[in-house]
Amino acid sequence: QSVLTQPPSVSGAPGQRVTISCTGSSSNIGAGYDVHWYQQLPGTAPKLLIYGNSNRPSGVPDRFSGSKSGTSASLAITGLQAEDEADYYCQSYDSSLSASYVFGTGTKVTVL
Amino acid sequence: EVQLVETGGGLIQPGGSLRLSCAASGFTVSSNYMSWVRQAPGKGLEWVSVIYSGGSTYYADSVKGRFTISRDNSKNTLYLQMNSLRAEDTAVYYCARGKRYSSSWYLDYWGQGTLVTVSS
Numbered sequence: 001q002s003v004l005t006q007p008p009s010v011s012g013a014p015g016q017r018v019t020i021s022c023t024g025s026s027s028n029i030g031a032g033y034d035v036h037w038y039q040q041l042p043g044t045a046p047k048l049l050i051y052g053n054s055n056r057p058s059g060v061p062d063r064f065s066g067s068k069s070g071t072s073a074s075l076a077i078t079g080l081q082a083e084d085e086a087d088y089y090c091q092s093y094d095s096s097l098s099a100s101y102v103f104g105t106g107t108k109v110t111v112l
Numbered sequence: 113e114v115q116l117v118e119t120g121g122g123l124i125q126p127g128g129s130l131r132l133s134c135a136a137s138g139f140t141v142s143s144n145y146m147s148w149v150r151q152a153p154g155k156g157l158e159w160v161s162v163i164y165s166g167g168s169t170y171y172a173d174s175v176k177g178r179f180t181i182s183r184d185n186s187k188n189t190l191y192l193q194m195n196s197l198r199a200e201d202t203a204v205y206y207c208a209r210g211k212r213y214s215s216s217w218y219l220d221y222w223g224q225g226t227l228v229t230v231s232s
Contacts, residue, residue: 002156036218038157045206045222046149046157052213057220089157093216100170101147101217106156 003028003097004090004104011110012080020107022073022090028102030071033093037066037075040087049088050075077109085111114138114221116207121226128197128230134190134207134223142185145210145217148192150203151225158203161192162210175201197230204228 005023012018022035029035037050048057050066053073063084065076073092077084090104120132132148148160161171161181169181180193190207204227208219 032215034214034216034218036213036216038219040157045224046219047222048218048220051211051218051220055213091157091218097173101159101162103149103157103159 002105003094003102004092006088006090006104006107008105009108009110011112012077013112014080014082016080017076017078018080018109019077020075020088020090020109022075022092022104024071024073024092024094026071027096028071028092028094029068029073031095033095035066035068035073036091037064038089038091040089042086046089080109080111082111085109114209116209116221116223118205118207118223118226121205121228123229123231124197125232126198126230129193129195130197130228132192132194132205132207132226132228134192136188136190136209139209140185141183141188141190145212146181146183146190147208147210147219148181148190149206149208149219149222150201150228151206152200152203155203160205163190194228197228199230202228202230 038046039049040046053068054066115137147162178196204225206225208222210217
């Protein structure tokens with residue numbers, strides 16, 4: 001099981017703001033390791049959404065933003081759109097595991 | 113343009129072996145951190161293995177001793193040799209390129225994935 005915990009699901013109406021939490025511990029996020037986020041649309045490969053806690057790759061809309069504080073990180077989607085319905089995963093590094101690169105448990109975002 | 117194309121998946125019996133390939137274009141595999149990530153049906157992402165540009169390799173405990181990551185520089189291709197396969201290895205396997213950020217790495221390009229089904 002993953003050491004990074006996310007809520008299984010979040011939902012919102014079009015235009016609303018939703019946030020996804022990623023809770024870790026003192027051996028990963030709390031140790032200062034950066035958090036990255038991926039979006040996985042149904043039936044497709046994951047795609048990088050946010051890197052280095054809050055940086056957006058070229059082409060990612062500014063509706064997506066990330067932050068990190070203490071042992072947690074968050075992904076926010078403002079102005080929710082139908083095409084944002086997907087699974088979202090956080091990822092970081094954990095110094096206590098041999099599988100050092102860890103993913104969060106994943107969150108399904110549903111647009112109502 | 114960066115592209116990653118995985119091949120080699122299929123149906124294999126428990127205890128069998130399979131080799132996955134990931135052909136890269138638009139960049140040099142040997143100069144980059146390359147990783148395999150898998151996703152069991154209906155489940156989340158699980159990091160499997162990594163090979164750094166210097167050649168160091170690391171594995172998740174769940175596959176250590178059974179899987180081997182390697183690369184062929186002349187073919188610009190990444191491999192994952194999977195031996196002693198188990199039912200719990202059933203998953204879509206993705207290869208991905210890593211980029212360093214501060215003290216960690218993120219995966220900036222992913223292949224489309226190849227399905228491995230371990231079943232009798």
